Amino acid sequence: MKRQLTEELEHDFFFVHRSIVYGVLRKCGIGFNHPDYDDYVQVGLLKLVEAYETFPSDLNQEAYFYQFTGFAFQKIRWAVIDEMRKSIKNGERELLLGETLDQSLPQAMIEPDSDWLIWELLPSMMDCLAPKEQLYLKDAAIEQLSISEIAKKQGVSRKTVYEWRKRTAAKLAHFRNVLEH
Template identity: 55%
Template sequence: MKTQEKIRILTEEMAADFFFVHDAIVYGALKKCQIPYNHPDYEDYVQIGRMKLVEAYECFPKDLTEEEAFYQFTGYAFQKVKWGVLDEIRVRVRRAEQEVFMPEDFEPLVVDERSLVDAEIVMQDMYQSMLACLTEGEQTYLNDAVILQLSVKDIAKKRGVSRKTVYAWRQRVAEKLAEYKSVLKN
């Protein structure tokens, strides 16, 4: 979005008079955007509208002392305020769509610390017993892939072998672990 160059600046001394004359533009734009007075975010939208009104004043290209330019400014400012409010509505809708709400019947999962430690010990024992049925190259592959989370390319580079070799390690590891798993089931 390109920003417009400021032509004038709304000073604090002028602000009260400016808003007295032009605040109706903000309320009209909110009405056009169908935001009622009782909307929970109404005051936020009013402030956004006022900021857009000031931007419109500061960027309006014509001399506001001329009567014709004054009326053109009103239409220009109304459009700028309306678009600014609509942009904010879109942002809030998009943000609300991304939020995930907890179901009313949600019960937090209580985790027993001992069961986590026990499960970790079992996993380590199982991992060590799986490593015992692999060759040194296959063990290296499994450690690099599972523990270090390296890609095939990174493993090949780290170990100074071709990617084809790493793929062969992966295939043999998968076959041996499938056999290992079937032995455990029986």
């Protein structure tokens, strides 16, 4: 049975059932101070609506109300666990990508006595970058922000920031020779 959550029912539905999402998050060990808490809440709310739309019995009968709670809880729990797994996989990829970028940076960029050369080359480095890549470089190099912090600051996904980082590293690769000699 496929039902639609209408705008008239929406407010009451979320008032009654929103706590299921928070219960799932608590059960999965995701507290409100978790960096991705809001993302998990959104996943839970989407799955709550999906559970409403796919629940096989009539929700107007009281006996099915409690069955729906268990049905929705399980559906949300599975979705949150899947998101947690994806997050762990992405974290592992981030570590590998970070190590790869660190290895591709010229040693002179890491050594402190070459700072003056970097500052001399910085304007020409910035000129070869697109505006978003320039923002990435400023946030990463000068403000020392993490990928997640940059994504939040710029209002984009972390994947987008990784793309900026990859393109920035590729465009600045030709400066490597200058810094190494």
